[in-house]
Amino acid sequence: xxxxxxxxxxxxxxxxxxxxxxxxxxxxxxxxxxxxxxxxxxxxxxxxxxxxxxxxxxxxxxxxxxxxxxxxxxxxxxxxxxxxxxxxxxxxxxxxxxxxx
Numbered sequence: 641x642x643x644x645x646x647x648x649x650x651x652x653x654x655x656x657x658x659x660x661x662x663x664x665x666x667x668x669x670x671x672x673x674x675x676x677x678x679x680x681x682x683x684x685x686x687x688x689x690x691x692x693x694x695x696x697x698x699x700x701x702x703x704x705x706x707x708x709x710x711x712x713x714x715x716x717x718x719x720x721x722x723x724x725x726x727x728x729x730x731x732x733x734x735x736x737x738x739x740x741x
Contacts, residue, residue, distance in 0.1 A: 642667075645698065646682045649675040660698070670719075671698040672708075672726045688712070688719050697723060703731040 647662030659666040660683065675681045683698030684705045697719060699705040704726055711722035711734070725734055 642685045642687055642696065644682065645669065645685055645696075647680070649677060649679045649681050651677055667696060669696045669698040670723060671700075672704055672723060673698075673700050695719065699726075701731065707731045707734050 645660045645662050645667055647660040647667070650659050650661055650666075658669060658671065660669050660681065661667075669683060669685070671683060673681075683700065684702055686697045686699070686705055686708060688695045688697065697708060699708060708719075708722050708726060711717050711725060712719055729737060
């Protein structure tokens with residue numbers, strides 16, 4: 641299981657939104673953050689398998705990853721919604737929003 645990726649952030653011309661180039665392997669990752677092209681980054685990873693297809697979600701902190709994992713356990717909240725919430729509110733903001741209903 642992949643839990644951490646360290647590499648160079650890039651946006652290839654062939655269409656995928658983003659790739660982390662780690663040791664010569666390009667990993668397609670949906671990140672919470674939006675790094676600068678060419679920036680060396682480290683992402684904590686969650687792999688989600690739907691219909692036999694893996695998707696990788698990347699987080700700058702373990703707290704973000706933990707909040708994501710808790711959000712996707714909620715009925716009706718999938719990875720895309722959880723990622724959008726984290727992008728908008730951050731980990732601490734999401735926890736505060738849940739606690740305040």
